[in-house]
Amino acid sequence: MLRMTNQREVIIEELKRLNSHPTADELYEIVRKRLPHISLATVYRNLEQLSEAGIIKKLEYPGRQKRFDGNTSEHSHIKCIKCGRIADVAVKPRSDLKDMIDDAMGFKVLEAKIDFTGLCPECQRGMQLEGLRG
């Protein structure tokens, strides 16, 4: 069973406090302010275990780093193609997406989720500036 260590407690606290979706190393930098000797491996191990336990959520998107969410309630995300930032998104009630499949080639469909990508407000501004320059 999971034991409540100091490290684990601080990792949970800090992640739940944030409403962003940090990567393991971003959270490591935050947690380090309270526990200067914590190891990055500990952060990785805990994020993995805590998401398995359903205490946090692991957001696996294509690209480099995984991101983590302290908010475990059902909600959708949108990811910025430029900076990788992830934001929460409110989605209208919808009919079951799984019904949209006509032919799944013998697969057993376990999950069907909408994957939004876009540009965050910051990167939209950045691109306008680039346009002015050249």
Place this chain on the structure above:
Amino acid sequence: MLRMTNQREVIIEELKRLNSHPTADELYEIVRKRLPHISLATVYRNLEQLSEAGIIKKLEYPGRQKRFDGNTSEHSHIKCIKCGRIADVAVKPRSDLKDMIDDAMGFKVLEAKIDFTGLCPECQRGMQLEGLRG
């Protein structure tokens, strides 16, 4: 501009011939039968350039390796959570998914796609066997 080298030609040919969605190293092993001295780096570089040029498609899913598709026509995929295999999927005509967003937090939505995950026929069988054993 892209030059047509022997290596590039064989990479395109073999990928378009397949109806699977190989990883870079899987395709490398296939191409190697015709070009034994080709480098894995060449395969990676070409897959990147060819997908930028729209000649093939890069499938970026969470998890370990990227996969590539010689079929560039619009179609959906489903990925097996166990073995990572990707299959094509036929999806019913649907209203614009982008309209499902109520609040995108200021993001400019560029893409909204349905992301299916499931178990491929082989892995379903595998799990039945495991069930009998354990």
Place this chain on the structure above:
DNA sequence: ATTGGTGCAAATGCTTTGCATAAAG
């Protein structure tokens, strides 16, 4: 006392890059 957790450094796995040489246009 007995697990499970931690810090560290090293290893891993996929992918990218630097560089000298070779081939395409």
Place this chain on the structure above:
DNA sequence: CTTTATGCAAAGCATTTGCACCAAT
């Protein structure tokens, strides 16, 4: 001839792991 491409080996980056020590139950 001037790019662009290639092969090789080395580097990169996010993540995982082995191991000796430490701490929670």
